[in-house]
Every structure is written in structure tokens, then in C-alpha cells.
Amino acid sequence: MNQAHVDFVLRIADDSLILGHRLSEWCGHGPVLEEDIAMTNIALDLIGQATSLLSHAATLQGEGKTGDDLAFLRFDREYRNLLLVEQPNGDFGMTMMRQFLFDAYRTILFERLQSSSDEMIAAIAEKSLKETKYHLKHSSEWVIRLGDGTEESHARIQESLNTLWRYANELFYTDAVDDEMRNTGILPDLSDLRQQWENTVNHVFQEATLTIPTNNWKQEGGRKGMHSEHLGYILAEMQYMQRAYPNMEW
Amino acid sequence: MKEVNITELERMFQEKIDQDIKIEPKDWMPDDYRETLIRQISQHAHSEIVGMLPEGNWITRAPNLRRKAVLLAKVQDEAGHGLYLYSAAETLGADREDTIDDLHTGKAKYSSIFNYPTLTWADMGAIGWLVDGAAIMNQVPICRCSYGPYARAMVRVCKEESFHQRQGFEIMMTLAKGSPEQKAMAQDALNRFWWPALMMFGPSDGESKHTAQSMKWKIKRSTNDELRQQFVDVTVPQAEMIGLTLPDADLKLNEATGHYEYGEINWAEFWEVVKGNGPCNKDRIDTRRKAKEEGQWVREAATAFAQKRAARKSA
DSSP: OOHHHHHHHHHHHHHHHHHHHHHHTTTTOOSSHHHHHHHHHHHHHHHHHHHHHHHHHHHHHTSSOOHHHHHHSOOGGGOOOOHHHHSOOOSHHHHHHHHHHHHHHHHHHHHHHTTOSSHHHHHHHHHHHHHHHHHHHHHHHHHHHHHTSOHHHHHHHHHHHHHHGGGTGGGGOOOHHHHHHHHTTSSOOOTTHHHHHHHHHHHHHHHTTOOOOOOOOOOOOGGGTOOOTHHHHHHHHHTHHHHHSTTOOO | OHHHHHHHHHHHHHHHHHTTOOBOTTSOOOHHHHHHHHHHHHHHHHHHHHTHHHHHTTGGGOSSHHHHHHHHHHHHHHHHHHHHHHHHHHTTTOOHHHHHHHHHTTSSOOOGGGGSOOOSTHHHHHIIIIIHHHHHHHHGGGGGOSBHHHHHHHHHHHHHHHHHHHHHHHHHHHHHTSOHHHHHHHHHHHHHHHHHHHHTTOSOGGGOSSHHHHHHTTSOOSOHHHHHHHHHHHHHHHHHHTTOOOSOTTOEEETTTTEEEOOOOOHHHHHHIIIIISSSHHHHHHHHHHHHHHTHHHHHHHHHHHHHHHHHHHO
16 A cells, blocks of 8 residues: 555545535525525535545545545545635635635646556546636636625625635645655656736636735644544534444445 | 407317317417416416425435535526526416516415425435425326326426436436435435425315316316326335335225225315415515525626616617
8 A cells, every 4th residue: 555645645535525515504504596506506416526535546546445434434544625615604604715716726636647657536526627617617707706796795705815825835745745746657747837827816816806814824733634623523524423323234 | 249259269278179189378378377377377486496495405405416506406406497487477468577476475376395394314315305206296197187287397397306316216226225324314305305295286186276277278187196197106105115115004905906005195284385374485485585686786786787887878
């Protein structure tokens, strides 16, 4: 087993799973019926990605575990998702801003991963890219609509950006895991990731009349299993059945 | 003169119905026909939307990734059903926002089954199996309803409902053959949902004030008691097959008729829940109202943005 390879897949998988979980919390509570449908749809895509990726991680691990084992039986410190995706939903604008910052990054990542030397990752990236492009279209349209909508919506979404900006830097976090993945061709070149991401983000924020915060307060740690206090509650809820009734078929 | 015309129009209208010619939005129709349909279709739409809540309650706690995805997809289907039912009501002149306001003020009703809480994972099985099963019994005849848009919406709804029912039954079957705790969980869910499911068909024929006219207009194609009987006849063998017991000591097969006879339904409970006094009525409506209120600024922003964009285009 190559631990870096497993960690690399888990990082992508956990982003999908945790953000999918957050979005699914909206189900039945959206601002309009069409958005209930859209957010559920995006949640469904993300849970689908997580299912494929976790099952791949379990195979790479070679310990006889399943994707479900990795989702439902790992503890907080073993989760590898970005801090951004575990942040609470807040209002609809907060949810769309979180989604937009993430989608803009994810689109580039999946574009590149299509040429990964790990064929399973390449195949999952190809399928997920189609979904992610739609997610990005949806979230960027809402960021623009709310930014350039009413005075209230502008103030609210600017506040969401101010709140979430501290988690954006983590999108570009790299460490030895990424180095090793690059050396083996599993991770294609991503040196221009930040530049590409900034292009998308600047363009959308300009149209949305939003201002990027100037503070340099950066939070990170998710990739190493150092999370915010929110993740514990997500897992307590998500893993409840498997923890209360272990080793059963459902 | 006007009186004669209306009588003539009504005669022609009924003739079309009798010949099974579909009524379309632009056709003349009696006011009562329109009102009955608006009431029924919007009640149906509200049931789909409120019905998202008891199942939505378990999405974040589903026991594995496959069940989570299936449940998400199911609740999403329900939102979709709500959307095209509201659209069908709009073809009759009922504005979606007004219709939703009627739900929030308690003026409009929805299926009373959604006022019961979902307490365990097995409730996802019981709801799919029994509630969607009962909904299919109710809805399949509506595919032949005299009003075209409603009938066509129902064809699509029924296809998806039958998938929902199968997945619900499959959850129950898995639990019933699982550990003793799982089997107990399934039996408990069945005990709690069986009677409310029977109530879903509405009051007995003698008590149902809309049935006769609705049957004549072919909005309704079978009576409440006929549909309820059909549901019992189909469901009893399914429960037996997976080794669960229906919570009705009076339930027995009548060899002569081939139908199952069942015990007395607690109609007092039914009317209490319809009146708003069920375990979750307040929670459900509060939740829907809160979603609408908290989404107000979002809808306003979308409207303002669309207006700005249109103004910029024409400038």
C-alpha cells in the first residue's frame, strides 16, 4: 500500500462527502422549490463522487475495508477534507459562496486529473468534471445575482465572502503527499492552480460587485486532520447508525 | 338567455367527459370543476412538499452511502412532483405563491400522514412501502383523470412512485431479515405507520362529501373505500412474505369475497390530525413558513437582478 496515494484520494473523497452532507441539510428548506431541487441534485453528485472515490481508496488501502467503512468508521482526526467544506450552511448566500469558492477550484482539479496515471482517478475526474462545471455555473450565477441584487443581498453575500475568505488559501495547500503524487504522475501539474482559480474568482466578483477582503488571516489544517469544531458534529450525525448498530446490513 | 347558455355549455362539457375526451386549460369548464381541481391538485402538491420533511429528516443519518443517495434522489423526486403539480394548478389560474400561502395559513390541507414523526431509520422503509404504496393506489386512477394536465403529470409521478415503493419495501425486507434489533425496528415502524397509511385514502364513502360529484366529472375514478380495500389486499401478503405482523387483530381473509377484512379505523384520530392536531402539524408548517421567510431576501434579489439586467439590455 502507498500511504500517500490513499491520502491523496481520501482528500478528494472527503471534500465531496462533507460538502454533500452540508448541502443535503438544505433538503426541504430552500428559498424556492427550484433551489431545493438544485441543491439536492448537487448533493447527490457529491455523494456519488465520494462513493466512487472512497471505494477506490479502500481498494488501494488493501485492508479489506469498503468505501462505507471509510465514510462511517473514520474519526475526525482521520478525515482529510478542507476546512471550507465543513463550515456551516449559514444563509443561502453563505452556502452559495462556499460552493462557488470550492467549485472554482474543483473544476480545475478535475480537468487536470483527467490525465492522471491512476486510471480510476482519471475516469472519476472525467465524469465528475461534467457535474462540477454545472455546479460552478449554478454557484457563480447566484453569487452574481446576490452581489448585484438588492442592497440587503449585496451586504449579506459580501459578509459571507468576508467570513469564508480565510479558508480559501487552503485550497492550494500542498505537502509531501502532493509531491509524491506528482512524481508518480498520479497528480498532473497544478502549478498554475492558484492563478487559474483567481482568474475565475476575480471575474465573478467583479460582476457581482464584491470586494475581496484584504486581511491575510489564513486557516488550514484539514488536509492533515486538524479540523474546526464543526466536523465532529457532522460525523456524529452521519455515523450515528453505524456506530449504534455495528456490522449490520442496511 | 345567459342561463340557457350555461346549461348548454354544462351539458356539452359533461358529454365530453362521458366520451372520455380530455378537458384542456383553455376549454370551458364549470366553476365548481375548476375549484375542485385546484383544491385537489394543490393539496397534492403540498403533500409532496411537506412530504419532503419527514424523509429529509434521515438523509444526514442514512446508514450507508447507497441508502443516502437513494433517499436524496427520492426526496428530490418529491420536490419535482411538487413543482409540476403547482404548474398543473397554474393552468387553472391558481398562482403558485397564493397556493403556498394557503398552505402556510392552514387554509389548504395536505396528506395527514406527514404529520407523523419519523423516529427511526425503519420509518424510511415504512414510508416508501406503505405511504408511497398508498399514494400509487390513489394516483394510478388519476392518470385517467378528465383534466389533461393533471392526468399527464400523474403518469410521470406514478412511474417514480413505483420506484419509491420498491426501495421502501427493500429497506423493510433487509431489516426484517437482519438482526433482532433491526427486525424489531421494522415491526415498530409498521405498527406506527399502518393505520395512518389506511387513513390516507380519506373518509369512508358515506362520509366523503366530494366523491359523488368528482366521480361524475371523472376527476376521481374509484371511491376511497375501494382504493383502501385494494391497498389492504395487496399489502397483507407482502407483510407476510417478509415476516412482519400487521397491527390489526381483526384482520382476516374473507374466503368468499377474496378480500381481507380489517378492523375499525380510528376516525377520531384522523379528523384531529386533519384539523391540525397531529404530532407534527405545527412543526411541518412552521418549517415551511420559515423556509419561505428566510428565502424572502433571496427571491427579492433574484427579481431585482433580473430587472437590472433587462434594463441594461434595453439601454
